[in-house]
Each structure stands twice: as C-alpha cells, then as structure tokens.
Amino acid sequence: MKKMYKELFLFKWALLLLILTVIGSVAANLALPMYLSEVINTAIPAGDKVRIVSIGGTMLLFVLLGVLCSVGTGFFASLASVGFGRNVRSRIFRKVQYYSQTEFDGFSTSSLITRTNNDVVQVQTFMNMLLKVCLMAPIMCIGGVVLALAKSVTMSMILIVSLPVMIAFVLIIARLASPLSRKMQEKLDEINLVTREKLTGIRVARAFGTEQFEEERFRRVNDEFMVNTVRMNSVMGIMIPGLSLILYATMVALIAFGGYQIINVHTAIPIGDIIAVIQYVMQIMMSVMMLSMIFVMYPRAAVSAGRINEVLDTVPVVADCDGAVTETGIKGYVSFRDVTFTFPNAEAPALEHISFDSSPGEVTAVIGSTGSGKSTLVNLIPRFYDVQEGEILVDGVNVKEMSLETLRGKIGLVPQKAFLFRGTIAENVGYGQEEPNQANVEHAVMTAQSYDFVTAKEGGFDAPISQGGANVSGGQRQRLAIARAIARKPEIYIFDDSFSALDYKTDAALRKALLSEAKEATVILVAQRVSTIKNADRILVLEDGRCVGQGRHEELMKSCEVYREIVYSQLTQEEAEKDEV
Numbered sequence: 001m002k003k004m005y006k007e008l009f010l011f012k013w014a015l016l017l018l019i020l021t022v023i024g025s026v027a028a029n030l031a032l033p034m035y036l037s038e039v040i041n042t043a044i045p046a047g048d049k050v051r052i053v054s055i056g057g058t059m060l061l062f063v064l065l066g067v068l069c070s071v072g073t074g075f076f077a078s079l080a081s082v083g084f085g086r087n088v089r090s091r092i093f094r095k096v097q098y099y100s101q102t103e104f105d106g107f108s109t110s111s112l113i114t115r116t117n118n119d120v121v122q123v124q125t126f127m128n129m130l131l132k133v134c135l136m137a138p139i140m141c142i143g144g145v146v147l148a149l150a151k152s153v154t155m156s157m158i159l160i161v162s163l164p165v166m167i168a169f170v171l172i173i174a175r176l177a178s179p180l181s182r183k184m185q186e187k188l189d190e191i192n193l194v195t196r197e198k199l200t201g202i203r204v205a206r207a208f209g210t211e212q213f214e215e216e217r218f219r220r221v222n223d224e225f226m227v228n229t230v231r232m233n234s235v236m237g238i239m240i241p242g243l244s245l246i247l248y249a250t251m252v253a254l255i256a257f258g259g260y261q262i263i264n265v266h267t268a269i270p271i272g273d274i275i276a277v278i279q280y281v282m283q284i285m286m287s288v289m290m291l292s293m294i295f296v297m298y299p300r301a302a303v304s305a306g307r308i309n310e311v312l313d314t315v316p317v318v319a320d321c322d323g324a325v326t327e328t329g330i331k332g333y334v335s336f337r338d339v340t341f342t343f344p345n346a347e348a349p350a351l352e353h354i355s356f357d358s359s360p361g362e363v364t365a366v367i368g369s370t371g372s373g374k375s376t377l378v379n380l381i382p383r384f385y386d387v388q389e390g391e392i393l394v395d396g397v398n399v400k401e402m403s404l405e406t407l408r409g410k411i412g413l414v415p416q417k418a419f420l421f422r423g424t425i426a427e428n429v430g431y432g433q434e435e436p437n438q439a440n441v442e443h444a445v446m447t448a449q450s451y452d453f454v455t456a457k458e459g460g461f462d463a464p465i466s467q468g469g470a471n472v473s474g475g476q477r478q479r480l481a482i483a484r485a486i487a488r489k490p491e492i493y494i495f496d497d498s499f500s501a502l503d504y505k506t507d508a509a510l511r512k513a514l515l516s517e518a519k520e521a522t523v524i525l526v527a528q529r530v531s532t533i534k535n536a537d538r539i540l541v542l543e544d545g546r547c548v549g550q551g552r553h554e555e556l557m558k559s560c561e562v563y564r565e566i567v568y569s570q571l572t573q574e575e576a577e578k579d580e581v
C-alpha cells in the first residue's frame, strides 16, 4: 500500500487545497455547538432578541462555510483519487506492454484485465474515502474532546467507555472482512476468465452445442462470487447497526447523566452545555464511525494494491541489457547456434540443439508434425522467450545483447493466428508505422494478393475491421496480416504457418510476389504444406524439438526419412520430383 500512497502524493496541489477545506469544515462543525450552548444558556433566558438574531446569523455563516468546505473536500479528494487511478492504470498498461510471453503465461490475461480495472477502482475508492476522512476524523475527535471537556469534564467521561467499545468492534469487523475481501477479488478473476474464454470461443461453443455446459461453468463461478459477497455483506451489515447501537446507547447515557445532574446535583450543568457536549460526543463518534469505514475498506484495498504491485514489480525476464546494441553493421542475418529451449514449468525442452544460418535473399523453411517446435523456433527470434542454451544471432549480435526495439524493428512477423485490430484496413496494414504511406499500404496489399477483395469492400482501404478481424474471412485475415508485415519493409520476414488458410493458387501467387518483394531480406517460413516450402533455399525438418534434417528439397528427399514421409503424405512421387508445384 505504501507505493500507492506515494502515487497519491503526486497530486500535491489537490491535497493542499483538500487540507484547507477539511480544516474549514471541521472548524465550522465544532463552532456550531458553542454558539448553540451560548444562545440556550444566555440569550434565550435573558430574552435578548438582538443577541439571538446575531448568534443565529453567525451560526448560519458557519453552516455555509461548512457546506462550501465539504463540497471542496469532496471535489479535491475526487480529483486526487481519480487522478491516482488514471496514473496507476497507465503504469500497469505501460508495464504490461513490455512483458515477455513468460509473464503473460504467469498472470492470466483475464487477471491482468481485472487488475487494471477492478483492482485500481478498489484502491481509488479507498483513497477517496481516506482523503475525506483520515484528516477530518482525527481533527474532529481531538477538537471535539477538548471542547467537550471544556464544557463538562464529568459528562465527557462517558467517552472513556464508549470509544474503546466502538474501536474494538471496528477491529473485529475488519478482521472478519479481510479474508473475504481477498477471496472476492480472486472470484472476480475467475468470472472474468470464464467470460473472456466464453466470448472469444463463442463460435466453437455454438458449433458444439455446449451453451448449457458453458452456462453451468459460468453459473458455478458466479454463484461462488455471490456466496462470498453475501458473506462479506453480512459482516458489513452487522457493522452499521452495531455502530449505531453504540452511538445511541452513548447518547441515552449522556441524556440520562445530564438529566440526573440537573435534577439531583446542586451545581448542575447548564442545559446549553449538556446539548453542546451531546453534540460533540456525537461528532466524535461519527468521526470514529467514518474512520471505521476506512478500516473495513482497507483489507480489500490492500489486497487490490498487492495485486497491482505484483504487476508493477514484475521484472520482465526479457528486457534490454545494459549497453544493448542499437546499430548493426550488417542486415538480415539470422543464426541459431546449438539452441536448446524449455518453456517455463515444462519438463522437457521444446527445442534441442538447433543450428542453422539464414542470409539475406534466402528462404529458410521449417516443417514438421504438429507440436514439433516450429512456432517455438520462430518465436525465439524476436525474443518472445529467451533461450537457456546456445545463442541466437541477428546480424551477428546475440539477440540478448540487442535492444528489443532494434531487434523487433528488423522483423516483420506474421503470427500463426493472424490478428487484426479494430480500425480500418489501411490502419491495420500501416500498423506500427509513424506515418503510414498510402502508396506503401496499397503496394503491400497488392503483394499480399488482397487488392481485389479490399477494393471490392465498401469503403475500400477505409473499410472497417471489427474486433479481432471478425468481419473478414480467415484467408483474408491472413493476407492482411501478411500485408502488414510487408508494409513494414523488414530485414527479416517470419511467416508462422501464415499461408495455411490460402487456396493453392493464392498461396503460389503470394509466394511469387513475395520473392521479388523480399529479395534482399531473409525469409523464415513455417508451413505444413510441402508445396509452400519445396523451393526454399533451406528446409529444417523438426521432430519432437530436434532438427532431423536440413537442406534443399532434393537433398532431403534422399537423406531424410521424416521429410520423405511428410512429402509422400501430401504429394505424388511425380509431384515431389517436379521443380514447381
């Protein structure tokens, strides 16, 4: 929580003005009972109308001051707390941007969303309450005690009993609420996880008719959240009536004691003072009640703050080293030197002892059965993960020693699952460029064999793309993702099974156009189809994370059993021996 307070103190001006308004509001509230007792004790018994009006007028001014200051307190507390929320959200967003895949795998995406939204709102709401109460309540308590004592020491003694009872009650409630608070955030995480999965996989759920199963899954987490929230609310439900009971019991005791004084004691306290003491005691106890809200809100906010800090304190395992290289003399060279890689928490390596070199103008293809490590191999080049053994060099520099911006600036990646952002086609193709150039975007779209379908769409290049690219076909999405990589004019192209949704004709036309487009770049191509990779300068054949063959098609046909099996499972002998497919 300490770090969160630091973040709040960035709003110095709002906090300073808040302090002034709090002081004004407390002063006004403490002054009123003084004037009230004066009017009851002296002005009314003397029938002094002028004095009654003048004291009444002064009281009215204090009421106005109190109201104005309370409005100011609310405004400045809100300014600081909402600003705090905005800053923390931005910090989380910025931090998560630099997370490597390992951190994403560690936190779930839904948990990151809950932390960015719900957890920040929890802390923000707590801060708002804290700002309004933490300064006001102690001043009110101290001022109230002093003024009550000044009016009547004997009556004020009632506080010695009621205050500790109230404080003990609040502490017990806070203790009960604390574990429930943590659980509530966890349950909310689960609700987000199920909702997110359900919404992204809605087509699959429909196709498999699993709506009921999904509903049951959602109902379970939703019910758990409800049960936990009911428990939490029950605990909180005890608090207000409990505190009110203590408050009213104190008031009854005060009235009884004051009445006894007037009836039985020779030196009775004036009625005005009794009323003033009752008001001060009420103000003191109300302040403690408000402070108790802080105690109750604190555990949940502390849990949320902890969850936020976990995100902010996580150091990405993939980050720039000191003196990271930002310039390289040569361009477009990729080398794997005896690379072995194991996923965090995995038992066996996903890749073992992989070595190859790829130079500008060359196409390196990677083929193998599913799960053989093809995607893992290409994901290591932009450092989505760091290798444990061996090294990967780009332009002769170990990727761990190159700045991530430089490294990733060299790469045009088309991921296995083509993803499009919400926006227009032109915005998607020009994504990541400071000033996308229309001619460049059009050229990239043409190379990616997308020109016809883009221009046929209403709005053409300005046609909207909906969330995740849901309003274009799988093949169109792949081609736009390819166009996005081409528009970047990278030194290294990485296509991770990016042609799988294309028909054979488009696949062949696209590869041909790419060859002339990327003739000075290195192309690394993962594919399942032999026809896509047959003419590559180098083919790596992967099996269970190991490279079981490396060479051109003709060489591998002679030397690699696994490759031959893949080829004959897709092509006839005649097709396999042809130069072009």
Ligand SMILES: Nc1ncnc2c1ncn2[C@@H]1O[C@H](COP(=O)(O)OP(=O)(O)OP(=O)(O)O)[C@@H](O)[C@H]1O
Pocket (backbone or CB within 6 Å): 105, 343, 344, 346, 350, 368, 369, 370, 371, 372, 373, 374, 375, 376, 377, 416
């Ligand atoms: N994030 C991950 N954590 C742990 N293991 C993983 C992770 N991603 C992949 N793997 C495992 O690593 C191995 C290689 O996976 P990879 O995705 O590279 O295979 P692939 O050859 O690209 O498969 P496909 O052709 O089906 O896409 C598989 O056994 C897979 O289960």
